[in-house]
Amino acid sequence: MEINKKQHWENVFATKKETEVSWYQEKPETSLQFFERNKIPKTSRILEIGGGDSYLIDNLLEQGYESLTLLDISENAIERIKKRLGENAEKVNFVVSDVLDFTTFEKFDVIHDRASFHFLTKPEDIQKYIDLINHISAENAYYFVGTFSESGPLKCSGLEITQYSEDKFQQIFGHHFEMLNSFEDVHKTPFETTQNFIFCEFLKKIS
Template sequence: MSVPQNPAFTDASNTPEHWERAYRARPSTEVSWYRPHLERSLAFINDVAPDRCAHILDVGGGASTLVDDLLAQGYRHLSVLDLSEGALSTARDRLGAAAGGVAWLHGDVRTIALEPQSLDLWHDRAVFHFLTNEADQAAYVSQVVHALKPDGHLVIATFAPDGPTRCSGLPVVRYDAAGLAQVFGGAFRLEDQAADAHATPGGSVQSFLYCRFARVG
């Protein structure tokens, strides 16, 4: 089991300024985390939130195409949260008029005000693994517990134990399913997991772990 430890570094560089620079440095389709379609995310979302009226938050969605695909599938209550206003602007510009049907949230997932028990599904691909100290991890978990409905679901993807140790110049924490379940605690029940090999635009392959949790506490 891979259980995250409290490393010697802090999350001080994991700031809006860092991510604004990352998105200015290259087109959004050339950053290492870009994928034309998040097939694994879409499959897990469709499994547990088939109702197109489901309230879904994509944490760290930024310039991701997940919101495009969810809109195309008919989902009507979508929110995208990101530290980078530039990334959010890229997605809004790409969507054009359809962007008006999405709530765009610029802020930090650890501190942003979210409505209590307002979400049916919380989605995160590759944000949580940037939180490398226990205080930030606990703040994130508290936000999920606060915002999800009692019968809601969490779909989360992090680097797997054999994945990279750094991304975008920052250290990350790698997880297996047992490690993620331990961090999220008794308020969540692990329902499914899947490995995902992400091919980056630069030609390398990164090992991800996807987990799907149900809110139970």
């Protein structure tokens, strides 16, 4: 039986504290270094896909970023981050949606996805996601993606995932994006276990 994705994630964020999920990071250094390394302007239109209640948005607000959109399938996750941000939540555009159902007329300068894309396992869903990223990215947009690597876990939060390598990323995003950087990184979970990730930075090609 196919798992109801929304139900699954609503339950995760309703029953687990932020330190009880494997992706918890008090300071998302890898993502913040991407913004620093590429000198992303503070006025950039930024979309975080599957951000849940991660601390990236808190840090970007602290650094003075002005145009932030956080998309997540779980309303519970978004309510949790809104509560944590307090008045600062008003500075963020929150969207409750499955990424595959997301529609917008906005074009983003930066699209960030850490540990969301790898939950797509069907070829047609992966293709739909690729088409979406291409469609909603502005000229010269950056796309930063992190997934489990080929030496990382096969499941996350009880769900199957798709592992990636630099070559695999190049094959699926290389038509529309130029790969600027690729590296592996070991994430230490709150449970003292480790997960091997691969991160890739892309720049939208001029069409």
